[in-house]
Amino acid sequence: MVYPRTGYDIKNVSVDMPLASLSVASMVSGKRETKIIDMRVDSEWEKHLRQELRKEPVAVGISSMTGTQIKFGLDACRVVKNADAQVPTVWGGIHATLLPEQTLQNELIDVVAIGEGEIIIKDLMGALEKPNEKRKNELLKKTNNIIFKQKKGKEERQVRTKSAGFADLDKLPALPYDLVDIENYIHTKSMVGKGTEKALPFITSRGCPYRCTFCCNPRLSLRRWRCMSAERSYALVNEMVEQFDLDAVIFHDENFFANPTRAEKIAELINNKFNFSIQARMDALGRVDLQKMERYGLSVVQPGIESGSERILQLIKKDESVSEILKVNKKLAKTNIVSVYNFMMGFPTETNHELAESTDLALKLIRENPNAELSGFYVFAPYPGTELFDFAVANGFSVPNTLEGWAIYSRQHLQTPWIQDKLDVIKNIMYTSKLVDGKRLEGMLSSLHMPRSLLKKFGSHYRKRWENHDFSNKIDTKLMNFITRTYFGWE
Numbered sequence: 113m114v115y116p117r118t119g120y121d122i123k124n125v126s127v128d129m130p131l132a133s134l135s136v137a138s139m140v141s142g143k144r145e146t147k148i149i150d151m152r153v154d155s156e157w158e159k160h161l162r163q164e165l166r167k168e169p170v171a172v173g174i175s176s177m178t179g180t181q182i183k184f185g186l187d188a189c190r191v192v193k194n195a196d197a198q199v200p201t202v203w204g205g206i207h208a209t210l211l212p213e214q215t216l217q218n219e220l221i222d223v224v225a226i227g228e229g230e231i232i233i234k235d236l237m238g239a240l241e242k243p244n245e246k247r248k249n250e251l252l253k254k255t256n257n258i259i260f261k262q263k264k265g266k267e268e269r270q271v272r273t274k275s276a277g278f279a280d281l282d283k284l285p286a287l288p289y290d291l292v293d294i295e296n297y298i299h300t301k302s303m304v305g306k307g308t309e310k311a312l313p314f315i316t317s318r319g320c321p322y323r324c325t326f327c328c329n330p331r332l333s334l335r336r337w338r339c340m341s342a343e344r345s346y347a348l349v350n351e352m353v354e355q356f357d358l359d360a361v362i363f364h365d366e367n368f369f370a371n372p373t374r375a376e377k378i379a380e381l382i383n384n385k386f387n388f389s390i391q392a393r394m395d396a397l398g399r400v401d402l403q404k405m406e407r408y409g410l411s412v413v414q415p416g417i418e419s420g421s422e423r424i425l426q427l428i429k430k431d432e433s434v435s436e437i438l439k440v441n442k443k444l445a446k447t448n449i450v451s452v453y454n455f456m457m458g459f460p461t462e463t464n465h466e467l468a469e470s471t472d473l474a475l476k477l478i479r480e481n482p483n484a485e486l487s488g489f490y491v492f493a494p495y496p497g498t499e500l501f502d503f504a505v506a507n508g509f510s511v512p513n514t515l516e517g518w519a520i521y522s523r524q525h526l527q528t529p530w531i532q533d534k535l536d537v538i539k540n541i542m543y544t545s546k547l548v549d550g551k552r553l554e555g556m557l558s559s560l561h562m563p564r565s566l567l568k569k570f571g572s573h574y575r576k577r578w579e580n581h582d583f584s585n586k587i588d589t590k591l592m593n594f595i596t597r598t599y600f601g602w603e
C-alpha cells in the first residue's frame with residue numbers, strides 16, 4: 113500500500129496516520145506479507161518501493177483524494193511500472209471511487225477499487241495472484257466493487273463488477289499499527305490535550321445523513337451513517353491510547369453526533385481518561401449536554417459554519433440557520449470546550465455583501481465565545497460527486513477530463529471562474545482568517561519562537577480591518593501569497 117503525498121504535508125499539523133492504507137491492510141496483514149509506504153514521511157520512498165518490487169508483490173495499492181495527491185500517486189505508479197510492468201497497480205480512495213472509469217483510463221492503472229477496500233481486498237488479492245490470465249479475469253469478474261482492464265488481443269475494455277454494500281464496522285479487525293512507524297504521526301501540538309500531549313486519530317463511524325451540496329459524503333455514503341458500537345469504539349480507542357501512551361484522541365468521524373446516545377455513551381466510557389476532539393454540526397451540539405461531555409474529556413469541537421449568509425446556507429443545503437449557530441456558540445461559551453470554526457467562501461453567485469456577512473459572523477462568534485477559534489476561510493472548489501458540482505459547471509467551471517487534470521485541485525483552489533473578479537478580496541480573507549482570532553496559529557508558530565503578544569497584535573489589527581470590511585490587497589497578502597507558493601507550491 114502506498115499513501116501518496118498530498119501537497120500539504122506538515123508533520124504534527126496535517127500528516128495523519130494513513131488510515132486508508134491501514135484499514136485496507138488490516139484485512140490481509142498477518143495472512144499475507146503487507147507493507148505500507150507513506151510518501152509523506154519516507155524521504156526514501158522510491159528506494160523502498162523498488163526494494164519491495166524486487167519481492168514480486170501481488171499488487172501495489174494506491175490511495176487517492178481529489179487534488180495534488182493524484183500527482184504523487186501517479187509518481188508512485190510510474191516507479192512500479194518502470195521497475196516491473198507486470199505488477200498490477202490498484203487505485204482506491206475517494207477520488208478513484210467518485211470517478212472510477214476516468215481513473216482507470218490512465219495507462220499506469222490496472223484496477224480501481226470503488227468504495228471501502230476492506231470488503232474486497234481478500235478477493236482482489238486472490239484474483240491478482242493467479243498467473244493464468246484467463247483464471248485471473250474470471251476471479252476479477254467475481255470480485256465486487258471493482259473496475260478493471262481486460263485485454264483481448266490488441267483491444268482493451270473496462271469491466272465493472274457488481275456493487276456490494278458497505279462494511280460492517282463492528283466486524284472489521286483492529287488496525288495493524290505495527291505496519292507504520294507511529295512516531296511519525298503522533299501530534300504533540302494538536303491542542304486537544306491542552307498542554308503536554310500525544311494525540312492520534314481514530315474513526316468510529318462512516319457516512320453522514322445530511323445533504324450539504326459542496327460535500328461528497330452524501331454521494332459516497334448514500335446518506336447512510338454506519339458506526340461501531342459504543343463499547344467496541346471505546347475498547348479499540350482505549351487499546352490505542354494504552355499501546356502508545358497517548359493523552360488525547362482526534363475523532364475523524366465526519367459526523368460524530370449522528371447518533372447522540374451512542375456518542376454520549378462513548379464519552380461516558382472514556383470518562384476523562386484522555387481528552388478528545390470531534391467534528392460535529394452546530395445543531396447536534398445544541399442538542400447534547402455539553403457540560404457532561406466536557407467532564408468526560410471533550411476538549412475541542414470542529415464544526416463547519418460555512419457561511420454567515422442565510423441565502424448561501426440554503427444554497428449549500430446546510431440545514432442550519434445563522435441564529436441557531438449563534439445560539440449554540442453561546443452555549444459552547446459556557447464551557448471550556450474550544451470551538452474551532454471552519455468557513456467556506458467563493459461559492460457561485462456569492463456576492464461581496466454575503467462574503468461580508470460571513471466575516472461579520474466569524475467576528476461575532478469570536479466575540480461571544482472566548483474559547484472560539486477560526487480554523488480559516490477555505491475557498492469552495494467543485495468536487496466531483498457533489499450536488500454543487502453541476503451548478504458550478506453551469507456557471508462556467510470547466511471539468512478536467514483526465515485523472516491528471518484533477519491534480520490541479522490544491523488546498524486553496526483559486527481557479528473557479530466566478531471568483532476571478534474578487535480574487536484579491538478572497539485571498540485577503542483566506543490569509544488573514546488564520547490570524548484574526550489572535551491564537552489559532554499559536555501551536556504552529558511556537559516552533560518559530562514567535563511571541564504570543566505578536567500574534568495577539570496581529571489578531572486585533574486584522575479584526576479591526578474585518579470590522580471595516582477592509583479586505584484590500586495590502587502588502588501582507590502578497591507576502592503570505594509568496595510564502596504559500598514558495599513552501600507549498602500552491603497557486
Ligand code: B12
Nearest residue numbers: 118128131132173174175177178179204205206225228229
Ligand atoms: C484526516 C483528513 C484530512 C487530513 C489528512 C489526511 C491524512 N490521511 O493524513 C488533512 C487535514 C491533510 C486533509 C486535508 C484535506 N481534505 Co480531508 N479528510 C480527512 C478525513 C477527516 C479522514 C480521512 C481518513 O483517514 N479516512 C478514513 C479512511 C479509512 O477512509 P478513506 O480514505 O476513504 O479510505 C477507504 C476507501 O476510500 C478505500 N481506499 C482508500 N485507499 C485505498 C487504496 C486501495 C488500494 C484500496 C483497495 C482501497 C482504498 O478503502 C478505505 C477503507 O475503507 C476525511 C473524511 C473522512 N472521515 O473520511 C476528509 C476528506 C478525505 N478530506 C476532504 C477534503 C476536501 C480535504 C481538503 C481538500 C480540505 C481543504 N479544503 O483543505 C484537504 C486537501 C486534501 C488533498 N486533496 O490534498 C474530502 C475528500 C474530497 C475528495 N474528493 O477527495 C473528505 C472526504 C471530507 C469530505 N467529506 O469532504 N484531510
Ligand code: SF4
Nearest residue numbers: 320322324327329366
Ligand atoms: S459537510 Fe458534514 S454535515 Fe454536511 S454532508 Fe458533509 S459530512 Fe455531512
